[in-house]
Amino acid sequence: MFDTALSTNDLIFLAKGAGMTLIVTAISVFFGTILGIIFGVFRYQVGPWWAAPLTFVLDIFRSIPLLIQLVLANAFVTTVLGYRISGFAIACGVLSLYTAAYCAEIVRGGIEAVPQTLRRAARSLGMTWGQDMTSIVLPLATRVALPSWIGLALGVMKDSALVYIVQVVELLKSTQILITRLQEPLFLLMICGLFYFLISFPIARFGGYLEKRWSND
Amino acid sequence: MFNYTFRWNQALNSLPQMLEGALVTMEIAILSMVIGISIAILLTLFRLSRNPLLVGIAATWVEIARNTPALFQIYMVHFGLAGFGIHLSPYLSLLIGIAFNNAGYLTENFRGALKAIPDTQTRAARSLGMTPLQAFRNVIMPQMLRISFLPMTNQMVWAILMTSLGAVVAMNTDLYGVTSELNARTFRTFELFAIAAVIFYLITKVITLSARLLAARLFRY
Amino acid sequence: MKSALFTAGILAATAVAMPAQADKLDDIIASGTLRCAVVLDFPPMGSRDESNNPIGFDVDYCNDLAAALGVSAEIVETTFPERIPSLMSGRVDVAVASTSDTLERAKTVGFSIPYYAFENAVVAREGIEMASWEDMKGKTVGATAGTYEAIWLEGKVKEWGEGQFRPYQNQADVFLALSQGQLDATVATVEVSEANVKSGNFGGIKIVDKAPMVPDYVALITLREEYGLINYMNLFINQQVRTGRYAELYKKWVGEGEPADLTIPGVYR
Numbered sequence: 001m002f003d004t005a006l007s008t009n010d011l012i013f014l015a016k017g018a019g020m021t022l023i024v025t026a027i028s029v030f031f032g033t034i035l036g037i038i039f040g041v042f043r044y045q046v047g048p049w050w051a052a053p054l055t056f057v058l059d060i061f062r063s064i065p066l067l068i069q070l071v072l073a074n075a076f077v078t079t080v081l082g083y084r085i086s087g088f089a090i091a092c093g094v095l096s097l098y099t100a101a102y103c104a105e106i107v108r109g110g111i112e113a114v115p116q117t118l119r120r121a122a123r124s125l126g127m128t129w130g131q132d133m134t135s136i137v138l139p140l141a142t143r144v145a146l147p148s149w150i151g152l153a154l155g156v157m158k159d160s161a162l163v164y165i166v167q168v169v170e171l172l173k174s175t176q177i178l179i180t181r182l183q184e185p186l187f188l189l190m191i192c193g194l195f196y197f198l199i200s201f202p203i204a205r206f207g208g209y210l211e212k213r214w215s216n217d
Numbered sequence: 218m219f220n221y222t223f224r225w226n227q228a229l230n231s232l233p234q235m236l237e238g239a240l241v242t243m244e245i246a247i248l249s250m251v252i253g254i255s256i257a258i259l260l261t262l263f264r265l266s267r268n269p270l271l272v273g274i275a276a277t278w279v280e281i282a283r284n285t286p287a288l289f290q291i292y293m294v295h296f297g298l299a300g301f302g303i304h305l306s307p308y309l310s311l312l313i314g315i316a317f318n319n320a321g322y323l324t325e326n327f328r329g330a331l332k333a334i335p336d337t338q339t340r341a342a343r344s345l346g347m348t349p350l351q352a353f354r355n356v357i358m359p360q361m362l363r364i365s366f367l368p369m370t371n372q373m374v375w376a377i378l379m380t381s382l383g384a385v386v387a388m389n390t391d392l393y394g395v396t397s398e399l400n401a402r403t404f405r406t407f408e409l410f411a412i413a414a415v416i417f418y419l420i421t422k423v424i425t426l427s428a429r430l431l432a433a434r435l436f437r438y
Numbered sequence: 439m440k441s442a443l444f445t446a447g448i449l450a451a452t453a454v455a456m457p458a459q460a461d462k463l464d465d466i467i468a469s470g471t472l473r474c475a476v477v478l479d480f481p482p483m484g485s486r487d488e489s490n491n492p493i494g495f496d497v498d499y500c501n502d503l504a505a506a507l508g509v510s511a512e513i514v515e516t517t518f519p520e521r522i523p524s525l526m527s528g529r530v531d532v533a534v535a536s537t538s539d540t541l542e543r544a545k546t547v548g549f550s551i552p553y554y555a556f557e558n559a560v561v562a563r564e565g566i567e568m569a570s571w572e573d574m575k576g577k578t579v580g581a582t583a584g585t586y587e588a589i590w591l592e593g594k595v596k597e598w599g600e601g602q603f604r605p606y607q608n609q610a611d612v613f614l615a616l617s618q619g620q621l622d623a624t625v626a627t628v629e630v631s632e633a634n635v636k637s638g639n640f641g642g643i644k645i646v647d648k649a650p651m652v653p654d655y656v657a658l659i660t661l662r663e664e665y666g667l668i669n670y671m672n673l674f675i676n677q678q679v680r681t682g683r684y685a686e687l688y689k690k691w692v693g694e695g696e697p698a699d700l701t702i703p704g705v706y707r
Contacts, residue, residue: 013490063374063421064414065381065393072414075407078527080221087529154284161286162382167516167524172289177515180479180610181486183639186300189293193285200284296611299618307604387580387604387615398605401519401584404526404546 005182017174018195024088024170025157028095032156033149035096036103041133043104044111061101067162069094074166087166095156095163102152110145111137143214150207154200171195221407228408231399238395239416245312245383245391246376246424252312253319253376254369260324261331261361262353275324282321288382290314295386307388314386315379322372323365330364331357363436370428374421381417392416463666466531470509474500475516475524475533479610481633482691483536483554495691499553500534502683503658506674517608519584522547525659532660532671536627538586539657550658550671553678555698556627558587558649561613561635564642566622571647577622580604582612586654587625613640625649629692653698675700 039058043051061069073094077083114137122136123129164173175192179185260278263271282290291314295305305313334357342352362369381393388394396413400406466472476496478484484494492513504511514530521535525547536556539549560571567573574591575598581588583605595603604621606612609630615621617640626634631645658671678684679700688697 007488009489060418063418065378065417067381067393068410068414068417071406072410074527075410075523078529079523080407082221082528084528158284158286161288165520167514167520167529169515172286176608176610177478177486177490179614180608181490183614185296185614189289189297193281193289193293196285196289197281201280204284295620296614296618299615299620302619304618304620306602384583385607385611387583387606387611389583389603389605397519398583400523401605402542402589404522404543406523406526 005184006178006188010178010182013178014171014174014191014195017169017171020169020174021157021160021171022199024091024095024160024163024168025153027092028099028160029153029156031092031096032099033103035100037107039100039104040107040111044108058101058104061098066094066098066159067165069098070162070165087163087168090166091160091163091168095160098159099152099156102155103149106145106148106152107141109148110141113144114140147207147211147214150203150210154204154207157200158196223408224405225408227403228399228405228412231395231409232412234395234399235392235412235416238390238392239420241390242377242380242392242417243420243424245308245315245380246373249312249315249319249376250369250373252316253323253372256316256320257323257327258358260320261327262350264324264328265353278317279321279324282318283325287314287318287379288385290318291379291382292385307383307386308390310386311380311383311388311391314382315376318379319372319376322375323369326365326368326372327361329368330361333364334360366428366432366436370425373424373428377417377421377424461666462531462661462664463670466509466667467507471512472500472504472507472509472532473512473514473530474503475521475530475535476500476513477518477521477535477609478515479517479608480536480630481637482629495554495687496534496536498687498690499678500532502678503532503534503671503674506677507670518582519607522659525661532658532667534658536656537659538654540586540589543659544662546662547659548662548664548668550660550668551675552655552657552700553675553684554656555700556629556654556656557698558590558625558651558654559628559631559645560623560625560647560649561616561631561643562623562646563616563619563621564644568623568646571625571649573646574601574623576600578602578604578620579623579625580606580612580615580621581624581626582609583607587627587649587651590649590651591625613643616640617642627654655700655702 039054043054048055070091074087074090077085077090118140119132119136122132127135160170161172163170164176169177171192175188179188182188260275263275266272291311294314294317295307295310298305338356339349339352342356343349347355380391383391383394384397389398392413396409400409403409460468474496476484476492476494478486478492478494480494480496482494483496484492487493492515497513500513501511514524516524516530516533516535518535521533521537522543524530525533536554537543537549539552543549560568560574562568566577574594579591579595579601580603581591588605592603592605595601604615606615609626612621612624612626613634616624619642623646628645628648634640635643635645658675660667660671678687685697688695
């Protein structure tokens, strides 16, 4: 059907790029979520006043283009400080903090959605703060936060297309490399776009389904 | 401590050029939002129309915009459309790419907002003799835009951040384009991009603050 | 005993005062790997074969340099705008990436003597009426961001005061844009232009004229302060010409004919 010079080798090459996209995403979402939960709980616990410095720093990650964050982090660590570090590590580090900045907001929103009265009731039953957080807040806040978190994880996967700037060969970059050699831009870009779509679409649908199901009761 | 010699004055000399670039960035962001909101309203109407073709167009648009990277979308507008003989300048490619993305996300936001507006309002408006379009325009749409004001502000910030992707379509007059071209010539990477980061931060703050002021004025009642 | 202690003291003091100063040349030999930045969308200097492995003049040149140093070569792909940043960030040791030896760049990196010299050609898409390079006036032109050609071309467009200049991120995008009709013309090295016209990968493009620039001398680059390595590279380039390897690589990648003269009459170095 398609008259193309694309060989098995090239497909493996593309698959490697796709694998890199998924690895960078997985690492960043994992660490970003852990950090995001810590930051989110901290912000909620200490109140807006004491959390102001953290809020300010996290806000920076949401107000500057990711591309510039990557370029700056790379230039700062490798050129200014003179550390030898791979582009992969820079990409994962920046994307983790970027994820954490958004995740902290989601976590805070989730905790705030749990009715205060419910938590007071739990505490008056003799639960400790830890028990309250794990048995009352965690399950209820997760319901509110999970759909947004899924959206965030997918967002990070799509944004990971930008890590080419620190010389990480991910899916979009490997597509460009093949375009250079094979000169079939439309066909190759379609494959690349389709890959993102096939991963993102079902998960996004699942997130939407969860949101719908959980908001009914 | 550092082995690196900062050359801030060399980078600061380029500040006027970068500020001009910042204006282009804001212009693209604002235009892309105006176009994006208009298209999103149209797509929302498509969605409500129950015509399978129109519903299909709206659904395809939203899913492609939301499930592929913005960088990919902008690249496709420039190089993909050219495969069909449609040639767009870097400026237009970037503007249309961002507007496409905006429209997809905003349509989804509008869908959420519509759920919060009771059906009875449409029915009441219809029974007053309004056509479906009149009911949408006069009763539903104002509320829909009001409810989704916060997501719209967020999308506006996204639009500003997305202008940085224009470099892949040879855009060189916006803030990122100007900065990366200066960088390609002088290699003061850290200094130049640090300045660009500060400008980007200020732009997003100005936009979110003015959106908040606007909201306070618009939604006083 | 006392003198032994004294000697030990002196030794300790000098060890503190003068930490072993291994330079990059030592580091490369010690690590056993030479990391070269090469641009791989720039045939015949750098490209990829069917298995997507790096090939080309610059790739072979890097391999030769590594062999001379007695280490193995690692090719790190880079784009034109990224080659100096990747050097500055310590991700590569040298860039064998057809880097023109401009004075602006010499403020940041250290250049060897030229290892190749390009001439630049004006390439236009078919259907555009162009007889000479001056017909680019008023047209939409483009080149790879940050290259010698791009800086020259952008300057010309500003001087003419009409037409448009577009800097694409890599050489492939420039030719793609040209063959799609997004650009009317570009300036690229004769070698690259001929390779791209001949390969047929980009339909509907033709070479119009030579660009009226002085020969584009390109050099190997490394960090500015690495004199040891720069000295070594200078001698290496000299040896490549002397042993006939330069002509051999030219024949292999560029074609028949005489490779460009790397000396400039009337001036030292």
